[in-house]
Amino acid sequence: MKSRLIEDGPGRTLIxxxxxxxxxxxxxxxxxxxxxxxxVGFSPSRLGLGLTIAGLAGLFxxxxxxxxxxxxxxxxxxxxxxxxxxLATGAYLTTASFPVFVVIAFLYxxxxxxxxxxxxxxxxxVLNAGNLVRVRxxxxxxxxxxxSAGAGLGGLALLWDTGTAYRLTFLLNAVSFLGCGxxxxxxxxxxxxxxxxxxEPRLAVLRDTPYALLxxxxxxMLLHIPILEVILPLWIALHTGAPPALTAVLLLLNTxxxxxxxxxxxxxxxxxxxxxxxxxxxxxxxxxxxxxxxxSAGRGPVAATxxxxxxxxxxxxxxxxxxxxxxxxxxxxxxxxxQGQYQGLFNTGIAAVQMFGPVSLxxxxxxxxxxxxxxxxxxxxxxxxxxxxxxxxxxxxxxGARSAAATAA
Numbered sequence: 001m002k003s004r005l006i007e008d009g010p011g012r013t014l015i016x017x018x019x020x021x022x023x024x025x026x027x028x029x030x031x032x033x034x035x036x037x038x039x040v041g042f043s044p045s046r047l048g049l050g051l052t053i054a055g056l057a058g059l060f061x062x063x064x065x066x067x068x069x070x071x072x073x074x075x076x077x078x079x080x081x082x083x084x085x086x087l088a089t090g091a092y093l094t095t096a097s098f099p100v101f102v103v104i105a106f107l108y109x110x111x112x113x114x115x116x117x118x119x120x121x122x123x124x125x126v127l128n129a130g131n132l133v134r135v136r137x138x139x140x141x142x143x144x145x146x147x148s149a150g151a152g153l154g155g156l157a158l159l160w161d162t163g164t165a166y167r168l169t170f171l172l173n174a175v176s177f178l179g180c181g182x183x184x185x186x187x188x189x190x191x192x193x194x195x196x197x198x199x200e201p202r203l204a205v206l207r208d209t210p211y212a213l214l215x216x217x218x219x220x221m222l223l224h225i226p227i228l229e230v231i232l233p234l235w236i237a238l239h240t241g242a243p244p245a246l247t248a249v250l251l252l253l254n255t256x257x258x259x260x261x262x263x264x265x266x267x268x269x270x271x272x273x274x275x276x277x278x279x280x281x282x283x284x285x286x287x288x289x290x291x292x293x294x295x296s297a298g299r300g301p302v303a304a305t306x307x308x309x310x311x312x313x314x315x316x317x318x319x320x321x322x323x324x325x326x327x328x329x330x331x332x333x334x335x336x337x338x339q340g341q342y343q344g345l346f347n348t349g350i351a352a353v354q355m356f357g358p359v360s361l362x363x364x365x366x367x368x369x370x371x372x373x374x375x376x377x378x379x380x381x382x383x384x385x386x387x388x389x390x391x392x393x394x395x396x397x398x399x400g401a402r403s404a405a406a407t408a409a
Contacts, residue, residue, distance in 0.1 A: 010126040010187050011135040017183035019142040021082070024176025026150020027169045028089070031157050035166040040095055050098065054105035055355040058113035059348065065114030066121055066344025067203055070193045074122035074340060079181035081115035086177030088112075092170055113351055115177075120343035124331050125190040136327045137266035144258045193337035205334075205341045210394035212345065214329060217390055219349025220383040221279065221322050223376070224286055224315060226357040227293075228254055232308075234366050239297045240304035250312040257316045262323070269324040272332055272395065276388045278325030283384015285318030290377030294370040318380075329387070333394045 036042045042050070069077040088108035095101045127135055153172070157165040205211060233247040269278050292311035296304045326346075334342030364372040 011131060011138070013183055013186055014123060014126070014135060015138050015142050017180040018139045019146045020183065021176050021180035022143045022146025023150045023153075024173035026147035026152075027154040027157070028150075028173040029147070030151045030154025031166050031169045032092075034158065035170070036095075036101070038161075039163045039166055040101070042098065042101070046098055050102045050105050052355070053102055054109040055351065056109075057106045058109035058351045059355060061110050061113040062117040062344030062348045062351070063203060063205060063341050064344070066117035066340035066342070067338075068114075069118035069121040069340035070338055073190050073192045074118050074125055075184060075187055075190050077340075078115055078118035078122050079184050081111050081118055082177045082181035082184070085111040085115055086174040086181070089170055089174040089177065093167055116347060117340060117344035119184075120330075120347055121340035122184065122187065122190065124339055126187050132331065133266055133270055133324060133327050134263065137263045137324060140323060141259050141262050144255050148255055193340075203341055204338060205345045208342075208394075208397065210390065210397045211333060211342060213390045214333060214387070214394055215346045215349055217279075217383050217387050218326050218330070218346065219352055220379060221282060221286070221326075222349050222353045223357055223361065223379070224289075224319050224322070225350075225353050226361050227289075227315060228312070230358040231361055231365050232312075234362065235293065235296075236304075236308070238366060239369060240308070241298075241300045242296070242304035242308055243301060246305060246308060250308065253312060254316045254319075257313075258320060262320050265320050266324040269321070269328060272328060272391055275325040275328035275332075276391055278321040279329075279384045279387035281384070282318040282322035282325065283381040285314045285321070286380035286384075287377040289314035289318060290373040290380065293365075294373035294377075297370050322384075325387075329391060333391065333398055335398070 033047065036047050037044060065077070065081065085108060088104055088111055091104045092101075092108070095104060123136065123139075124132055154169055157169045228251060232250065233244070236242050236247055237244055269275055289311045292307050292314060296307035296311065299307060330343060330346040331339070334346070361376070364376060368375075
């Protein structure tokens with residue numbers, strides 16, 4: 001029986017390339033902070049400042065590089081940007097001063113996020129509508145597998161704790177970018193999109209208010225990302241009597257749930273109507289997740305562990321259905337000839353949440369406590385419910401634009 005992760009043709013290449021790149025990213029994420037603080041000698045505050053400056057590049061890279069993918073073809077653009085991101089990773093090893101580090105980190109973030117935008121344009125270009133969402137689900141699964149496996153390899157470098165071990169992890173990440181780019185070059189060639197019509201703006205997505213609203217609502221729902229990565233260990237340690245080791249258990253269960261359930265859950269989310277229902281479901285599930293977190297406050301080990309287990313289960317369910325719904329909405333409501341710049345905007349929410357989410361949720365949840373969880377739960381519910389009218393608005397705008405183009409033709 002064929003594995004649920006195996007695809008034929010372009011889908012298999014996309015999945016394999018993502019797995020290779022995710023493995024390198026997992027190693028890099030595990031070891032990079034310690035390399036820069038223990039080996040290079042930066043203070044944690046200076047490292048954080050440099051990464052924040054670099055994060056600005058990632059925040060604004062999606063739309064212009066996505067537009068470049070539309071104009072030059074997403075396959076070659078994605079491969080070139082992946083290669084540049086790999087070279088930037090290797091350049092980290094030449095870092096000897098803080099200004100040089102900031103420049104390299106800025107370029108790394110620019111190329112890495114640009115490659116992500118070009119990749120999002122490449123996916124619908126080489127897949128058909130029947131397997132687009134399914135392959136995206138499998139890509140998400142192998143991303144989790146790759147990052148987890150990479151974190152394990154990074155753990156060996158942490159165990160050795162030598163400059164040579166850390167440098168090898170950087171080289172592995174650089175090779176993973178180059179390998180992913182080479183694999184993507186095996187995909188079918190995708191012709192560039194037609195040139196702009198007279199009077200059409202260069203970056204049309206920046207004037208598409210309905211689609212921008214979809215991107216904002218999706219970004220709001222993506223606030224679930226820092227909950228497990230940043231908030232969970234702080235909440236357990238400061239607000240509950242649960243054992244600190246529970247963090248590792250819940251993170252592992254989250255990864256296993258995504259690996260085992262993301263693809264089956266995605267099978268029922270294929271069109272806009274089902275995607276809208278998925279966002280409503282995600283809003284309710286994430287509201288329940290926040291309520292369970294709130295109930296764990298001040299509880300003893302057993303009660304807190306039970307509440308946190310419920311919260312983690314609702315979190316991963318909401319995360320999976322929200323992800324599947326976002327793939328459908330993000331692709332179907334973008335013009336076919338402008339997928340690059342539209343996906344660049346839609347996925348900017350990930351960079352924004354990674355940059356601003358940890359500090360904002362720490363203030364809301366760790367400092368404020370239970371009321372903060374209830375506020376966040378209400379935000380999730382409102383975001384999930386608001387997606388339906390936003391989709392109708394964007395759908396109407398897209399249909400009108402197609403009719404106008406047909407009439408002009």
